[in-house]
Amino acid sequence: MLTLFRTTAILEGISYLAxxxxxxxxxxxxDLPMPNKYVGYAHGVLFIAYVVLAILFWRTKKWGFKKGFILLLASLLPFATFYVERKYLAPIAD
Incomplete structure (x- = not known):
């Protein structure tokens, strides 16, 4: 689950920036709307996946409210999913 969450966090951040x-x-x-449509769909799916995985991961790890809030807040801020992946998820994998 950790690898899936880390990958989703990175892809969600990339899709947000794209x-x-x-x-x-x-x-x-x-005046080229089609790339925005497809990247928007991908970002929407990745956003929902990130939020669901963040909640599941938060509950599985039994982290406190602060860490859970940070995981969820990161889905709304550009670059924040990269921060979460590096600060909270990468140390677990090492």
Whole structure:
């Protein structure tokens, strides 16, 4: 489960950045909406997967409210899933 959660955290962060840094400018500046649609769908699926896995992982590890809140908050902030993966998940894997 740890490997799946780590992978999902990284992919969710990449999809978030791709959506807002790459496909949104393509949509609004170059009038190319299709990449935004597909990356948006992928980001939506990865976002939901991240939140579900974060809750499951939080419950499995019996972490306190603070760590659980950080895991969930990270899904809303750019770059934050990378932080969570490095700060909270990578040390467990080592």
């Amino acid at each position: 959506l807002f840094a790459v496909t949104m400018p393509l949509k609004y500046l170059a």
